[in-house]
Amino acid sequence: MSNTHETPVATGLAERMPGWLFPRLSGLHIVALFIALLLTGLLLIPVAQVIFVAFQNPATGALTLQNFVDFFGTSLFRESFWNSFYVSAMSVVVATAIALPLAYITTRFHFSGSILIQSLGFIPLIMPPFVGAVAMQLIFGRNGTVNLLLGERFGINIPFMEGLNGVILVQSIHYFPFILINLSASLRNIDRSMEEAAQNLGSSGMRLFRKIVFPLAMPGYVAGAALVFIKVFDDLGTPLLLNVNNMLAPQAYLRISGVGISDPMGYVISVILVAFSILSLWASFLVMRGKDYATVQKGGGGMAKRDLKPAEKVAAYGVVIFILLVVLSPHIGLALLSFGTIWSFAPLPDAYTLQNYVTMWAGSKTFIVNTVLYAGIAATLDVILGTAIAYIVIRTKIFGRKGLDYLATAALAVPGVVLGIGYLRTFHAIDVPLIGKPLASWWVIIAMALMIRRLPYALRACMAALQQVSLALEEAAESLGATKRRTIQKVVVPLMTGGILAGFVTSFATAAVELSATIMLVSSNNDAPLAYGIYLFMQTPSGRGAGAALGIVAVIVVAIGTIASQIIIERDKKLKASGDVQ
């Protein structure tokens, strides 16, 4: 009977009232509520604000579609829209051209260079694309290394980097690993027996590939391609650095920073960017759902690999090395630029020096300090929120817990530019007490933007970590007298440490080089982080060397972060390998 156990008198009244009036709020309920409010304030409201303003008459405030009519009535915007679309689509095509042979060779043949492809295929991702853009110009530009050599030998000049071509080249070199990773994974997941069954029924060669392999690998490919498309569509830094302004993201930036935050065109562009983001996320969700072609059965194991004939082997190495050279060219170019004295109208720099690093260090201490501060705050908050949300979603029955997950993950569909514009619009009228500045131009808001942008990734890392912790480990603690809070503190969080740390490192490293949201929110050079610093350096020819040096610093930061998180995850797996049988 319920009145036989002691009930503290204080809660007696509340317990007699209807449940909905006095919901029993545990500590976790309060945490959930706090997170919901935080995400609402820092994500939902700013984005809703942007969308709302896009449909609002700037003068009267009435709801209208006029802004969209104006947008599509302006030839510059129509052109920008078309350019963004064209560049994204072409980037997918070029990225596919790079990824397909690599994926095909590694999964279908016994090829000793496979390891090379697998490890080097990830390298582009550790460099922010805009950092490589300037270096690419020096290699592939009109007066860059390649064209100078081509001109000397064959008297031709190929416009690799002219206008939109430059954006396409830089982006596809940077983002092709998304396709490579997804495509290789789905090719590897095709069971040998699928292929053998087809062969057994008389299918072979190209026909087999077209009828069996291609359809089975399609979902993985589409998922990768959709990701590339949307990353390119949203990107601001690369077109800006290459001085290609007739695309959507740069237009949004230029309108807001040039005309001002009341100009509706920036908002219209934001709505279009968000719509495309959602569309492509949805598309990749659709193809992946229910078409999980992980067909590898017990005892199976990937497609049949065959040995290459000597001539084929030479050709394969040729293709792979050529692609890798192209893919690594931004890194090579950046390194040359950072160590070079003068590099202009010459295949290589005139001489080599460390002077750029000295200049860079003198001129960018603030940038580095700011970066550590912003990315540190963002990553710390990300793993705290990520852990809390993961616990609430996976281990509790709190009402609306799924909503927290969706809300945090929704940040994936919000391009940095849009978040930046949303913050400017929402927070410009709110003054920070004691600081005497609007919230929108206070440095803390940059850290908040970074936190929101990285939260989806940190959340996935924390969820994965929590799923590794068997429920019995928690129940054991509870049955020995530990309360929920103590159990989380003593058992859950310590066991999640590896995953949380990996999430922190990834968040930190990627937040450190993010440009699109930050560029909108930096209000003075004193508040600028590293990525913005590189952008500033790269604006003047004399600053390029130092900018490249700073870029190298960024690459190293991200590389160390990526490697560290891999090591942490591996070590963690080993520790967890035992202790809890099951």
Place this chain on the structure above:
Amino acid sequence: MKKAGITIKDLHLSFGPTEVLKGVNLDIKPGEFFAFLGPSGSGKSTLLRSIAGFGPRPKGSILIGGKDVVALDPWKRNVGMVFQSYALWPHMSVRDNVAFGLRERRIPAADIATKVQEGLELVGLAHLADRMPNQLSGGQQQRVALARTVVTEPEVLLLDEPLSNLDASLRVQMRRELLRLQRKLGLTTIFVTHDQEEANTTSDRMAVLDGGVIQQIGTPQELYDTPANLFVANFLGTANILEGKVETEGGQARFRTTTGDTLALPEGKTASGTNIVLRPQNITLQRDPGANALAGQVLHREFLGGQIRYLIKAGGAEIVVDQSHRAGRDWFEPGMAVHLLANTDSAVVL
């Protein structure tokens, strides 16, 4: 240590729309070693976990030492649970694992040290106190899990298939050790298993569950000898079941099978029901017909060492008969006509 009895009254529990426990009533005496036995999915773990306070909140009541704990959080019940997976925390040493529950109880550090030492000595692992769980064998992990639970001096000890992760020989050794420990501490213990040998050898009494309902409660022997229904009869050991009805003629009760054979029931035995349960070892095979004997034919024979197991077609069913084996004695060959003499003293009519 405190000994507490457990009384469960009309316990219902559902996972969403599916009802998994359908009105469980149970009375476990203080200090008793009690087993839950039943097929997979019968609700044993669910019932055990609801005593510890895990899973959805059930309807009905669970009294531990006379106090209803249904509304209490797991950490407020003084119930020790040993998990099938042991659930040792991989980030804590053996010592810290064992000390955990004591620390949660805010016991002075010096006392904790002695209690941990005693607990580890109890399971013979004092020398491994500083190891990490992943440096222990399965049997050692099991002992640590046990020590970790008993040092907190729970009122009841719950064990969910604690031996299922051990190999066969270790399982026999551990179950003896478990019993020795339980007797020494006098802890009220519930042991979940689907291995009847384990339940038979350890428990004072046991409950057989099926479909979320307790089928029968009693000592292992009672359950084997006088099953309350066909499920229990079939679940515990091998049972031959013949259909038919009880007839009384001149004060003598007989069971007439559907094929018309009759088996005289012992004098004074009043029985009703439509099935008779005969255990394989209570049937003798003979070549010649006799009173009270069923005619049949040998279908199959298996030599098991100490016994020979025959499968015989008789009385409208296939009957398993075990005969003890002695060197030099003749076997019955498949295809042979035989007669079965059933010892109806030990038969049960249901």
